[in-house]
Amino acid sequence: MDLFDKFEPLLQAKAKLPFEDGDPFTVCMEKVISQTEAIINGRHTVLAGTNNYLGLTFDRTCIEAAHQALDEQGTGTTGSRVLNGTYAGHRGLEEALAEFYGTAHAMVFSTGYQANLGMISTLCGPKDFLLIDADSHASIYDGCKMGDATVVRFRHNDANDLDKRLRRIDASAGRLVVLEGLYSMLGDRAPLKELVAVAKAHGASVLVDEAHSLGVYGATGRGVSQEDGVEDQVDFIVGTFSKSVGTIGGFCVSNHPKFEVMRLVCRPYLFTASLPPSVVASATAAVKVMGRSPELREQLWRNARQLHDGLEKLGFSLGAPVSPISAVKISDQATAMRFWAGLLKAGVYVNLAFPPATPQGIYLLRCSLSAAHTPEQIAFMLEKFKEVGLALGEIGPNRVSETRPAGADARTIASPLTAGAAAATG
Amino acid sequence: MTINKDSLTEETIFAEVCRLLGPFNKRGVSVTRTTNFSSDLELDSLAVMDLLAEIEDHFDITVPLNVLPDLEKVGDVSAAVLKIIKG
Numbered sequence: 334m335d336l337f338d339k340f341e342p343l344l345q346a347k348a349k350l351p352f353e354d355g356d357p358f359t360v361c362m363e364k365v366i367s368q369t370e371a372i373i374n375g376r377h378t379v380l381a382g383t384n385n386y387l388g389l390t391f392d393r394t395c396i397e398a399a400h401q402a403l404d405e406q407g408t409g410t411t412g413s414r415v416l417n418g419t420y421a422g423h424r425g426l427e428e429a430l431a432e433f434y435g436t437a438h439a440m441v442f443s444t445g446y447q448a449n450l451g452m453i454s455t456l457c458g459p460k461d462f463l464l465i466d467a468d469s470h471a472s473i474y475d476g477c478k479m480g481d482a483t484v485v486r487f488r489h490n491d492a493n494d495l496d497k498r499l500r501r502i503d504a505s506a507g508r509l510v511v512l513e514g515l516y517s518m519l520g521d522r523a524p525l526k527e528l529v530a531v532a533k534a535h536g537a538s539v540l541v542d543e544a545h546s547l548g549v550y551g552a553t554g555r556g557v558s559q560e561d562g563v564e565d566q567v568d569f570i571v572g573t574f575s576k577s578v579g580t581i582g583g584f585c586v587s588n589h590p591k592f593e594v595m596r597l598v599c600r601p602y603l604f605t606a607s608l609p610p611s612v613v614a615s616a617t618a619a620v621k622v623m624g625r626s627p628e629l630r631e632q633l634w635r636n637a638r639q640l641h642d643g644l645e646k647l648g649f650s651l652g653a654p655v656s657p658i659s660a661v662k663i664s665d666q667a668t669a670m671r672f673w674a675g676l677l678k679a680g681v682y683v684n685l686a687f688p689p690a691t692p693q694g695i696y697l698l699r700c701s702l703s704a705a706h707t708p709e710q711i712a713f714m715l716e717k718f719k720e721v722g723l724a725l726g727e728i729g730p731n732r733v734s735e736t737r738p739a740g741a742d743a744r745t746i747a748s749p750l751t752a753g754a755a756a757a758t759g
Numbered sequence: 760m761t762i763n764k765d766s767l768t769e770e771t772i773f774a775e776v777c778r779l780l781g782p783f784n785k786r787g788v789s790v791t792r793t794t795n796f797s798s799d800l801e802l803d804s805l806a807v808m809d810l811l812a813e814i815e816d817h818f819d820i821t822v823p824l825n826v827l828p829d830l831e832k833v834g835d836v837s838a839a840v841l842k843i844i845k846g
């Protein structure tokens with residue numbers, strides 16, 4: 334028995350896909366030009382799928398802060414936060430986050446993935462219950478898998494279903510409801526007011542992952558919790574530096590009086606090296622830039638509206654109301670691949686997303702916008718969407734029927750913990 | 760709730776599971792305890808989630824995600840429901 338035999342069905346399914354026009358799994362940015370442009374396959378390409386919401390990857394303040402830290406403190410910390418890996422910069426970043434959120438505590442992880450893994454697996458023990466949204470990100474599912482709690486899944490964004498499921502659980506048990514601010518695949522926002530109200534009515538704790546909503550929603554960019562006015566009822570906010578903050582890393586902020594004990598018990602925090610000083614410096618600078626730059630958020634939303642409305646006008650079916658993520662639903666997998674490759678050849682990069690990374694077994698061309706995009710770049714994206722869409726019959730007179738073949742979802746009961754959660758790129 | 764949990768047996772639970780499974784059994788497969796959800800009934804994970812939600816609602820129980828990998832056949836489900844109800 335070869336250990337790789339188990340991947341044979343996947344490889345066979347992959348072999349049936351039309352890769353002749355390009356392979357979405359092997360894209361290489363041969364040269365990065367700016368936040369919004371790169372050379373791919375030798376071609377100048379507009380990037381419409383980078384999660385670089387505020388365009389801070391090339392912000393002068395952030396770059397200079399990183400340069401200085403690199404020169405003064407070297408390339409890495411070579412150690413865990415609890416050994417030799419906490420520098421003044423790590424403390425400073427945690428202080429900047431606590432100030433930004435107005436919380437008593439902030440804890441920085443090496444990635445957002447690890448932040449979810451760590452918080453979820455550590456907060457809930459064998460006698461506790463985790464209630465997670467069915468469309469949760471892979472890091473949330475994996476956090477559940479890593480811990481010992483009983484995991485209960487509720488219907489996506491469905492407060493009534495959450496209520497019903499909480500009612501069936503003994504109220505004396507510890508219960509954590511895990512939500513996201515903005516769901517990364519379809520770009521749909523969570524009704525946090527309703528969901529948090531239900532959780533609190535049952536006395537459950539709430540964790541909100543604001544990975545895609547940090548810097549995007551709320552009066553000062555703190556996320557959907559802020560926008561919906563429920564921050565005082567959210568016990569833990571998790572976020573990442575890999576999107577609007579423009580670098581890498583993750584964090585959790587909280588007002589829980591005993592929060593600091595996490596630093597002693599949370600394995601994905603303890604047993605990995607801390608972020609390098611240059612990353613810490615640019616993240617700190619970015620959090621501050623974010624707090625004082627509402628104009629970036631405003632530009633992002635103008636851009637989001639232009640793309641969303643343009644795609645709708647062309648006749649595409651989108652996953653959600655306007656947000657910086659526009660997910661274009663494509664009728665089947667082969668068309669989605671051809672569409673994706675057609676866009677890339679025409680000079681537009683978007684994310685191609687399949688099940689199990691997508692919910693409901695759908696195929697998506699996922700666009701995410703940046704404040705750094707110009708109206709001209711967005712007009713260019715729309716023009717290319719129109720050309721390729723017409724050629725493939727996804728829009729216009731040759732439009733193919735909307736019905737998908739039954740059984741398009743390859744997920745099976747054998748792997749429920751990855752269902753809806755193996756996020757490919759987002 | 761009309762179900763008297765004390766009087767439930769594996770037999771009666773299996774019969775109820777079969778009844779709830781009806782609308783999902785699009786190909787009209789004759790269902791036994793060894794009928795496999797994925798290979799025999801060709802249910803994808805979304806359909807399985809819907810089916811389990813109906814079973815949970817019917818019996819007013821929680822089937823945790825943790826036990827899902829063990830639920831490959833219809834008989835696995837009736838056994839799991841019995842175990843959850845009887846504690």
Ligand SMILES: Cc1ncc(COP(=O)(O)O)c(C=O)c1O
Pocket residue numbers: 444445446447449470472513517542544545573574575581582583756758759
């Ligand atoms: C909802 C959500 N949570 C967590 C993460 C993980 O973040 P990171 O890239 O920092 O590991 C992502 C994206 O990758 C995400 O989309």
